[in-house]
Amino acid sequence: MGTTDKADEHESLPGEPRSLWLDTTPETDFDPLDGDRRVDVAVVGGGIAGITTATHLQERGREVAVLEADRVLEAVTGHTTAKLTSKHGLIYREIVSNYDAETARKYAAANEAAIEDVAARVEERDIDCDFRRRSAYTYVADREKRQNVREEVSAARKAGIDAVFVEDPPLPYDVECAVRFDDQAQFHPRKYLLDLVESIPGDGGDVYERTRALYFARQFPKRSYVLATRLAEAPPDGTFYRVGDTSFSVRTQPGPDGEYTFVGGQNHKTGQGGSTAERYRKLARQAREHFDVESIDYRWSTQDYETSDRIPFVGKLGPTTDGVYVATGFGGWGMTGGTAAGMMLADLITGGSNPWADAFDPMRFDARAGGKELLTENANVAKEFLGDWATKPLTSVVTLSPGDATVTREGGSVVGTYRDDDGKEYKVSAVCPHMGCLLEWNDGERSWDCPCHGSRFTYEGEVLDGPANADLSRLDLDD
Ligand SMILES: Cc1cc2nc3c(=O)[nH]c(=O)nc-3n(C[C@H](O)[C@H](O)[C@H](O)COP(=O)(O)OP(=O)(O)OC[C@H]3O[C@@H](n4cnc5c(N)ncnc54)[C@H](O)[C@@H]3O)c2cc1C
Ligand code: FES
Structure with a gap:
């Protein structure tokens, strides 16, 4: 498997067109819902957000049914890169500037708690899911962005994270500087979540596949691309994310043929990015510029949803929709975001309070943050409409x-x-x-x-x- 010939990459696409997560785990096969079923909570969507929510609710004694339009854990969650971190690009500087340090603290606390929720479950249930603690780095390549990194370190500290400014992150190529969060993690998302899914049936719980519910979208889809490469050099120690005009993401992962190094990026709005095949080729060229690549074994891509202020929507859907809650808009960071959403929704649905929920409230929008970008996005969507x-x-x-x-x-x-x-x-x-x-x-x-x-x-x-x-x-x- 794998492509090694550099000239070849201009004609054919690199790697097998399949996610490593799907390739290394069994398929699921739950029956569709046939007829009516009465439960305390129906969870629509079997990705990390839905499965984590269902698990938390079940742990609190609620009867849940997961309704999945296709197969669970195959959509975005089956095509992620699965870095488990509260370091999401340079988001703290943005949240402090759009809102305040208190909102940034809630965002950080929710995402840090999500890492610990996964870690605790892996330990308690002894889940074999390649969970590893890693330091997570966001770096910039240009001198002009150095100040942004300094501001991020300061904003993250205000948010309660022990962020560190780093001149030389452990990468085999030159970068300008980075911010580091320690005690972050990575895992195999399907191995972890399949363990959770298998525990749902029984005790009044059920999982139905090929069962589509009606819903609507209120965010903007962004597509991004991943290649699983094998390197001829030692893989980098940590998880890495470059911010800039286009992102570039790096992490390692044990796979069927040894240690893989994933590279990801080439993000664009779904349906607006030109040739997607060319995105894979560009990513392969970037991988080879940065690393000594021996082979490219897998390629995959999918889209995640982003809100206009980059904080997910988690909570009650609207003022007149009692009993309907939403968790979406993770903007490329739903491994922690989706886990934190499960914790928040379980609190809200069971009538408990949640200390982070108001920062994620889907009804939070006002002219202060996101308003301008929301208008721009709506104009962008309007441009594509029939008229x-x-x-x-x-x-x-x-x-x-x-x-x-x-x-x-x-x-x-x-x-x-x-x-x-x-x-x-x-x-x-x-x-x-x-x-x-x-x-x-x-x-x-x-x-x-x-x-x-x-x-x-x-x-x-x-x-x-x-x-x-x-x-x-x-x-x-x-x-
Ligand atoms: C290339 C890439 C790399 C990424 N890397 C990272 C990373 O390193 N770290 C990180 O934290 N995040 C990362 N993310 C983001 C993360 O993977 C997502 O935010 C997360 O998987 C979203 O989970 P979800 O449960 O919201 O959605 P999904 O996994 O898409 O699950 C939603 C489910 O709902 C089902 N569904 C939809 N409509 C209906 C309906 N009407 N009825 C029934 N079911 C329905 C779908 O079939 C799907 O299975 C990455 C994303 C991409 C694209
Ligand atoms: S997804 Fe809304 S118009 Fe196509």
Whole structure:
């Protein structure tokens, strides 16, 4: 397995197109919900947030049913890099500036508690999930960003974290400087969470797969990419994250063929990033610039959701929605965020108080923080809606090479056509069934992606990611 030829990377994509987490754990196979079921709490979504919430609620004696549209732990949680840390880029400087030190303290406390919650469970249940304590570094490559790192150290200390300014983080390439948090961690997220999932059935609890509930989205999807490489040099000691115009993330992980070094990054808004295949190639080039890469064995990518002030939404959905709670918008940091959300929601749902919850309140928005960016994001989404693209010139004649796709106007329909490697064409409606945006082709994953709220569909039109609840109509099949 693996690609080693440098010239090759310009033509083919590096690595096997599969997440190492999914490749090294068994598949799940829970039955769909058939008929009605009465429980204390229905948890919609079997990712880290849903499974942790269900576990905490069950520990407090509540009957829970997890409803998963597809298979549990395969969506974002199955495609993460799983650094368990309260160090999320340079977020403390942002929170102190947008809000205050008290909000930053709550954010830090929730995420630190999440690391300890995982650590305690791993120990109590003796879960074999490659859990390791690591120091976590965020670094910058440019001299102009040095001051940002100094400000982050100071803001993180205000938030109660013992942050350290570091001139030379332990990496084999030059960087400007870094901030370090100690006693952070990393783990194999599926090995850990599958242990939790297996404990849910029984005691009034249940897990249903292939069971989709109705819901909506209120954040912005961002896609990012990971390569699992094997190095010809010693792997770096720690977890690393470079902030800047594009992020670059590094961590190590034991795998089937020895120690892997994951590199990640190339983030962009879903459906708005140009060629996704080229993102993998760029990431492979970056990996080779920074490390002595022996092989690239796996590649995967997925999208996470971000709120406009980068603090997740955890809590009651709205003032008029009694009994409905949400946990989302982890912005690429849901290993701790999703775990902390489970702890907070269990407190809120069982009527207890939670010391961090007001910092994460989904109803917190006012003009003070996030307002400006929220408007910009809404304008960005609006640009993609029907009114705008209906007048876009779309060609009606195409000759596609195998593996290519395009959007054309055919009669009254806007058609997405994909030609597979054997020359067979698949035609779907290229209008997103969620709220009518024009879909874009994702050449890395061979899917139709929506630039508005991140729904994704296979080339045969089947929903891969919501909020869309309906498949695309197939336009090449007779009814
Ligand atoms: C490349 C990459 C690297 C990352 N690295 C890190 C990292 O190092 N550290 C970190 O902390 N975080 C990281 N993250 C972020 C982290 O992985 C996510 O924040 C986290 O996995 C999100 O978990 P979740 O439970 O919210 O979502 P998911 O894992 O996506 O789970 C949501 C589930 O809900 C289901 N669902 C959706 N709609 C419905 C419906 N209508 N009915 C029923 N079920 C439904 C989906 O099928 C899915 O299984 C990374 C993310 C990416 C993309
Ligand atoms: S319009 Fe909302 S996901 Fe496509």
